[in-house]
Amino acid sequence: MLRFLGQRLLLMIPTVVVPLVLVFLLLRLAPGDPAAQILGDQASPSEIAALRSEMGLDLPLPVQFVLWAKNIVTLKLGTSFFFKQPVIDLLPQYALVTLQIALAALFLAVALGSILGVVAAINKDGVLDRGLVGVAVLGISLPEFWLALLLIFLFAVTLRWFPVSGYVPPADGLLASAATIALPALALGIRQSALITRMMRSSMLDVLGEPYIVTARAQGLPEAMVIGRYAVRTAAIPVVTVAGLSASYLLSGAVSIELIFSLPGLGKLLIDAVARRDYPVVEGAVLLIALMLAALNLIIDVVYALLDPRVRMG
Secondary structure, eight states: OHHHHHHHHHHHHHHHHHHHHHHHHHHHHSSSOHHHHHHOTTOOHHHHHHHHHHHTTTSOHHHHHHHHHHHHHTTOOOBOTTTOSBHHHHHHHHHHHHHHHHHHHHHHHHHHHHHHHHHHHHTTTSHHHHHHHHHHHHHHHSOHHHHHHHHIIIIIIISOOSOSSOOOOGGGOHHHHHHHHHHHHHHHHHHHHHHHHHHHHHHHHHHHTSHHHHHHHHTTOOHHHIIIIIIHHHHHHHHHHHHHHHHHHHHHSOHHHHHHTTOOOHHHHHHHHHHHTOHHHHHHHHHHHHHHHHHHHHHHHHHHHHHOHHHHHO
16 A cells, blocks of 8 residues: 555656646746736836846746746745735635635535435436436536526525625634535536536446345345445445546636635636736645645545555555
8 A cells, every 4th residue: 555655646746747837937938027017017127127137037047947946846935926925825825715615516516426326326217317317417518607607696696595705714603604615616516416426327337237236135135235335335436536537627627616706716816816927826826736636636546545455456
């Protein structure tokens, strides 16, 4: 198991390094002068030159890359040009919002999708199965932004159960905080739960036809034990892979949801930083997202290995 973890940790390195290098090059090679954009149209050439020197943009690109790589390795992410505070102190408060939404959406997707997939497989070709498959296809077809607007109209504007937008930190009240992330998590999680439902149904149908399931039933074991103890564990292996892909999508694809619900998340911060040409914030946000995705993939690999020993033995 330790060798398996070591191999996965080594594979995490390119997952983090490649996006960072690409972001560095794209930011530096993009047209426009960040110093002039920050100071505005009224700035004099001497003021722009002074700011460029302060930002290190007057150095040759290879020198900038070496200094940038050194700062990344030592986690000296610099100071935000816009917020005027260290990036390493700025990112956690935004990352917490994105993590809350992504984890809540992932829990909803896995729990709901797994249960509905098992129920559909048990009732194969029945009315319930056809209904759940139809709902799953509809859920996969719905765009998140459209579903988010529909949820706002129904639960926030009409029923007034949840706030329309905004965010309340957990320190100001757990219930109030949960209310602000409920609709965003629901908008993100429904589509992924539909995907997991179809995957779980297909996987369960394959497993229920296996000889060891037939043998377990022939031995007189209760159906709940056959399904829960033997069938679901084996059927969950491909679902774990889909859940890992869904989690990666939820972390990196929540930008539109954060914009719709006016949430101060990492995606919104990154979009605003790109528009402001705030290099330290962009690079710090990409680094944090890459680390979270790498850690998430590592967790998925470990869970996969625990469910299927052949993975770590191989």
